Amino acid sequence: MFISNAYAASGTTTDLASFLPLIVIFVLFFFMIIRPQMKQAKEHRNMVAALQKGDEVVTSGGIVGKVTKVTDSFVTVEIAAETEIIVQKHAIQSALPKGTIKSI
Template sequence: MNSASLTLFAAAAGAGQSPPAWAQFIPLVAMAAVFWFLILRPQMRRQKDLQKKVGGIKKGDQVLTGGGFIAKVIKVDDNYADLELGPNVRVKALKSTIADVLPQGGTAPAND
């Protein structure tokens, strides 16, 4: 190739306009928006619902602890809940370790 053709290629390559600098950030903003709406927002909503449920527990409710135990609430304080795991088996648990509040009727067995 000669130098004349190289200068023509260089001129042709430089003739096209590059996009503005802010346009490079559009994909990053789009990924952040998708991350927010598909991951963070639903997780915050679930966490808020759980805090609302745990804040409203009262004597007689059935709860699921973080360790997987299903227990009946005997007494509730600001930070603690006294739970009955079985006959004459009582424990004191932090309210923050309660994973879920079960519905009053309980759940139907799988085979019914």
């Protein structure tokens, strides 16, 4: 008479609540790490695509020079008088303002 059946509580709210911190961490990870890295990669692609003859650049190896020729995937860089090297476009780290090489 005093004993009644005990039914298990519904677990849907508990399951959702347990995944909520994981979802929040993923969203924070995306906005703090992945998105800025994607933006930086896009800026680098645009900079490499805009390279033209006469631009002053720094390679990923730290070599500073002036662009003398641009092809689809390679760039010829003059690093000294009558000394040129050919590097892949993605090896260009940054473009320098005009006149930087003369001031060094």
